[in-house]
Amino acid sequence: MPGARFTHLAVRTAAGIGVSALLFSSGVVRVTGLNVPGVVTLSIVGTTDLHGFAFERDGRGGLAILGGYLRNLRHARAADGGAVLLIDAGDTYQGGIESNLSEGAIVVDAYAAMGYAAAAIGNHEFDFGAVDVDGRRRSAHDDPRGALKAITARAKYPVLTANLIDDATGRVVDWPNVRPSVIVDAAGVRVGIIGVMTIDALRSTLVVNTRGLHVAPLAPAIEAEAKRLRAEGAQVVIVTAHAGGNCARFDNPVDLSSCDDSAEIFQVAYALPRGLVDAIVAGHTHAAIAHEVNGIPITQSFSSGRAFGRVDLSFDRDRGKIVDARIFAPRDLLAGTEYEGRTVERDRHIVEAMAPELARVRALQATPLGVTAEGPIRRVLDDESPLGNLFADAMRAEVPQADVALTMSNVPGGLRADLRGGPLTFGELYDVFPFDNQVVNLRLSGAELYNVVSQEIRRGRRGALGISGIRVRAACSATGLHLDILRDSGPRIASEDSLVVVTTEMLASGAAFAQLGPLGRFASSYTAPVVREVVSDWVEQHAGHLSEREFSNLADRRWDAPDPNAECLHQ
Secondary structure, eight states: OTTOOEEEEEEEOTTSOEEEEEEETTSOEEESSOOOTTEEEEEEEEEOOOTTOOSOBTTBOOHHHHHHHHHHHHHHHHHHTOEEEEEEOSOOSSSSHHHHHTTTHHHHHHHHHHTEEEEEOOGGGGTTOSOOOTTOOOOTTSOTTHHHHHHHHHOSSOEEOSSEEETTTTEEOOOTTEESEEEEEETTEEEEEEEEEOTTGGGSSOGGGTTTEEEOOHHHHHHHHHHHHHHTTOSEEEEEEEOOOOBSOOSOTTOOTTBOTTSHHHHHHHHSOTTTOOEEEOOSSSOEEEEEETTEEEEEEOSTTSEEEEEEEEEETTTTEEEEEEEEEEEEOBTTOEETTEEOOOOHHHHHHHHHHHHHHHHHHTOEEEEEESSOBOOOSSSOOHHHHHHHHHHHHHSTTOSEEEEEOSSTTSOOSOBOSEEEEHHHHHHHOOOOOBEEEEEEEHHHHHHHHHHHHHTTOTTSEEEESEEEEEEEETTEEEEEEEETTSOBOOTTOEEEEEEEHHHHTSHHHHTTOGGGTSOOOTTSOBHHHHHHHHHHTSTTEEOGGGTOOTTSOSEEOOOTTOGGGGO
16 A cells, blocks of 8 residues: 555454554554455444534535445445444434424434434433424423434434433333334344443433433443343344543554543443443544444544544354454545545435425524514623523513523523524524523522622623623722622612522523522423523514614623633632
């Protein structure tokens, strides 16, 4: 291979056989001396954390381009009698606007067209809550996991979880098309696939959607299920895990020096009996792995549809076992590149599969709200947020007894975009806040409110909170940060005052409130209004016009805080 850089090394395969190998700079281990009759190649292609980004951006990523890579790889395997197993490791649907508005249907339809063998459930699969009905708020009769169950029922491939437990039964959840594992035929080889999710999964989504569930430890669940699959005739066992790790280099799959050895998926691999599991498709951390851990090849391929991972397993039919594993570095998705001897072209069948749901989504996005914005209403990244204040005003109006409203603006889980000027549509509002966060009420003392606000100021996040009902006046003094919080009517809020504070469930559960232990102070109700619906209703009743000046007035600012670099913030 002219110009190729490689080193000669000894590699121990998953079957425990020491072989001679050439390690190329591409990160692919090409093992020599294994051109054995009766050996079949199973190409395991792993994706993860798509987060609904089904379409390419700037010529990169997207499911149609991934389909082009798969077509080339499947052609190669068809030529040598092997097979391709396409597997996803979860957090598949929530994120991209089109997928969000279809509650995952666009991605499910594309995955079916692409021929996925199986997919794991991730923590963000719970984010959609009940099945949406346009124009109607949720009711007490809605299933808080209805959207997830609809996604899994719609899928043409099995959705897997072996460690998500229903508290009512003490067993793995029993939902449409959801099971702990599956056995599939790949080129005549019986392949078992097991799904699991991170032990922290239910702490990384909305609590109202996950009540009555818990996550069991991963390694024991995998071991038990793998042994059962082996007893049922599985010749190869693969795990798809919404749990992962992080490695910085991919030039040598057996060199773990660039990896976080304490990562969850590494600890799971170390805990498994050697030889029980043949490969792991990992996810959750939005990082990458292309390494062998405890004899198990692990692949993880970043997030947002930018790349895929691949492991080739060589299965010896005569011996009934894996005799080689080749681990490929994560591959970025780029149209027009060469892959498996062919140019990668977008797969139009994937585009066609998504078209019906996409048309429905575009119509929903275009629905007018009946109000016009007189110019943009912005988040503002480093100062008071007019758009954040708009959201806070709408939330305070929802709860007549509320004294204060706080909402996230320019932080993760906060507002995602500015409102453009002109007639507003549902799609524009959804772009701003695609989450199904609920409005919750807390009763805080004045001292606790000061604590929450001062934390945000000390973190240098002047635009982090949208506020309503109060004016924040913060400044540096000789003794450090001096903070006053005034009511709209003028008086300063005293430490002993009792206040009804309206906020979002995500903010109440986050770092700003962590020291207050707020989760014990409000009961999450599934019928509580969703923030986006509250804002939509409030905007529609707002006399037809909105102006940024209503929510950020230089003559009477709601939020006045020191520069984030001010010395007093770090004392």
